[in-house]
Amino acid sequence: MSTPPTAGDATLPPELCRLADIHGVATEFWDWSGRRREVSVATIRAVLSALGVPADDDEEVAAGLEDAEVAPWRRVLPACVVVREGSSREVAAHVPDGSAVAVAVELEDGGTVELEQREDLTPPLEVDGVRTGRATFVLPADLPVGWHELVARVHGADDESQVRAPLAVTPERLPEPRLGTARGWGVMAQLYSVRSAASWGIGDLADLTELTGLFGDLGADFLLVNPLHAAEPVGHMTPSPYLPATRRFVNPIYVRPEEIREAAYLTGPQRALVDWAAEEVRAANTVNAPIDRDAVWAAKREALGVIHAAPRSRSRQRALERFRAEEGQGLEDFALWCALKERYADRPWPRELQDIRSPHIARARRELAERIDFYVWLQWVADSQLAEAQRQAKTSGMGLGVMHDLAVGVHPDSADTWTAPEAFAHGIGVGAPPDMYNQQGQNWSQPPWRPAALESSAYAPLREMVRTVLRHAGAVRIDHIMGLFRLWWIPAGMGADEGTYVRYDHEAMVGVLLLEAARAGATVIGEDLGTVEPWVREYLAERGVLGTSVLWFEKDDDGWPRRPEDLRHDVLATVGTHDLPPAAGYLAEEHVDLRRRLGLLSQPVEEVRAEARLERERLVARLREAGLLPEDHTERELVEALHAYVVGSPAVLVGVSLTDGVGERRAQNQPGTDTEYPNWKLPLADGAEQVVMVEDLPGSVRLDSLVTAVRRALGADDRLAS
Incomplete structure (x- = not known):
């Protein structure tokens, strides 16, 4: 039996729902507890307005629906076409009824491919006083990967004209990371x-x-x-x-x-x-x-x-x-x-x-x-x-070499929002809906890209950003990669729990990302933690984008840590993240103590501490089950066992935090705080809070021991010796 929806501020008008759906604005969603939530009318109207679609009353909604129907007919060619290599696709050209039109692809290497026209019996449409017809052409499946141009040559009764549109042919998938070995x-x-x-x-x-x-x-x-x-x-x-x-x-x-x-x-x-x-x-x-x-x-x-x-x-x-x-x-x-x-x-x-x-x-x-x-x-x-x-x-x-990290967005008062204001939705903050950790939701304050503006610019903000970031790198990690699929938009003046999801053309977004990564010879890792629909992970895996696996979050339905063999292959696997204390601190319940001191706990501290101890006990049991931890163990041995456990998974890449290598216990960032904690300011230090410098690392016994444990578990010692 389905759960009844939670109503917004009014029953959603069907026409408003249609308009929202056309523009990728969700009118309902499933929350973290499994309940279907209906989005308020006020939120939908505000989000549509930020997309450049007035919808404050029935007349504007009706006008918006009519405009959405004729919008494609106002362009001779689509604003931008993104297609996978090896795939055929139809492209529509709209011209004054009775005009002749031919379409070709001008390849970036200078070649030209004339497109075959396919019969199209769609009746002409009156658009802004002009009777307009549609002709359909077929992109062949053997176009090379790259940035090309569609060129439409229109022959009217009195003149001839050319119209151009960008065409991106993207890789079907990225290859496995170039490591020289199966795993790295x-x-x-x-x-x-x-x-x-x-x-x-x-x-x-x-x-x-x-x-x-x-x-x-x-x-x-x-x-x-x-x-x-x-x-x-x-x-x-x-x-x-x-x-x-x-x-x-x-x-x-x-x-x-x-x-x-x-x-x-x-x-x-x-x-x-x-x-x-x-x-x-x-x-x-x-x-x-x-x-x-x-x-x-x-x-x-x-x-x-x-x-x-x-x-x-x-x-x-x-x-x-x-x-x-x-x-x-x-x-x-x-x-x-x-x-x-x-x-x-x-x-x-x-x-x-x-x-x-x-x-x-x-x-x-x-x-x-x-x-x-x-x-x-x-x-x-x-x-x-x-x-x-x-x-x-x-x-x-x-x-791979240097692996960069790509943030999910920019500051509201940023260079990007000033240099390309048309690309951003103003009066909107990006965030996350309520979940079990943040029951009011989160507003990260970054203004989101407008999907239609991205298409109109041939995804220039995305492709130029990725191209520059990958100039001197072998990989990039995309923070909150769900942002290429959908983002939680929060209108200004509303709470983080009053937002809604807005869809992006993920096929185009991921395709452009892959095209630029392929040209740079780079690997892409998507941070796919949190609420991610299963099909998204499957889709990214099919395209050669690695996911992210964090040991602390990898649990079965019964709360026990997943066994290594049950973890994913196409991932960068790690023990923790920068939003949690390093392994030594986490095992010592530093995250509980810190959140208690800062007043961030939503449960009694005794309950939270009991949950943390149960989590540790279960993980220690798993480590012993795997033969990785002796009965009488030191903190160092426990941290090394955690990493060996992760290495025991089929993950193609394993990450070791430098903080774990030196015994640091403090988190670099505490979510939910601003000035209450020195986020992103802590220098590298050991467990005794003594500064660790670059010169100290080659002689660090603890770091050398952890690296040796990871190499041994990977079977990489022979490769190093050779």
Whole structure:
């Protein structure tokens, strides 16, 4: 017997439901407890409005339905066509009735394929006063993978015209990770937390290079780091790497100034300025205190300004110019946003500059040309240092090398929302509906992409972002990959529990992602934790996208940990996540103590602690059942057994957190908090809260023991020896 729905603020009108469905807006959903929930009329109207579809009354709804019916007929060709390789597909062309039309594909390599026309008996339709007919053409199944163009040649009674539309032919699936072995392992680190003696108070790209070399020599295939996305260029820098100013470009706080070639040729006084700036923050490297990004960036920005002013050789200048040309208008617009942020600091921008399409923007580009050059240069030097990190990774034997993490969205007041406002739904925050852990739901505040705008732009925001992120990487982890399928939209002024799901064209979104990853030779991992419909995981597996498996969350219906052989193959498997304490802390119930101190528990602490102890007891029983843990064991042996248990699964990739390797007990992030906990600020430390630096890692007995245990369980010792 089905559960009756929970009503919204009114019974949903059928016509409003039809309009919502056309635009991918859910009018009902199943919550975490298995109940079917009806979305309120107010939410549906607000979400449709954010999609550019007025629906405040019956007349607007009727007009919206009529517009949706004729919208495809207003275009000669679709805005963008995305098709899988090996698949045939029909494409409709709409032209004035009586006109002749032919359609061809212009391939990116210069070739042309004329399309066969198929009989189409659809009657003509009156569209905006023009009697319009439809002709249907067939895309052949043997088109090559790539970005091509559809070209329609329309022959009317009085003239001839051409209309073009992008065509993406995407890979059927990505290949297995290029490891050289059937399975591989790697290390996961929060780069900002891993500092060396030469760091400027924060882990940086020079430290990344050292880490890829170190772990590559130990047999690792990848190093997964937190998102390196750019943040605010001036003022307070948002600590969370998951709330960036853009997901395309890099935060220059990760640049090591001394590694820039021109730094070696500075004059004495110039070099003194750089050294003095470094001294201000370098002392923090050995202190176990929250990382002060604002102080670090103030020091680095001063030093980077000195280095930028130094002359560059002709070859270096040409390399900068080539990078600038390759990244194109997107880089120019981002640099302009940074320059404007710098000019106006905390002051509101003039109204004429709040819209990038304003004619006043051209003058701002001229006036700020020097600062734009500086911010372009910052991206170039960051790109160069990322290239060196990936080169070191591959030289040291890593199969994949650097694995980037892609956040689910951007800050509401971000470069992305300013440079491409039409791509975003304004007045909407992305989040999650209520679940057993967050009974009020979650609002992450990021504005979502508008599905129709993505199609109109041929998915430019997605493809350009992925292309740039994968310039110097062997893999990318997509945070909340369900965002390519649907997102929970929350209208401004409403609670997180008052949102609804909005669907995306996942076939197109995933296809574009795969096309760019294939061109980069990269592996894609989707973070598919939480509420994910089973068909989504199956779909991603079919397309060669790896999923995510976290041991703490892998439980049978009876609450017992799943046995290793019952876990998935096509995944990156780990013991924990950055939203939980490292293994040693989790086993010691640090997550319970922390949530109690911060007032985040929804149950009595005794119940929560009892559940945590039962979870540990069951897991220890499983470890002993697998022959991985002796009766009298140490904390180190327990942590190593947990990793061996994960390695015992068929997972193609296994991740080892660096915090587990050094005995750290503190979580990097506590969901549900902002200033109450130093999220994304904790430096790497051991179990005694003593700072662990990059130089300490090669001689770390605990890290070496954990790596040895993982290699032994994988049977990788022979590969390392060879």
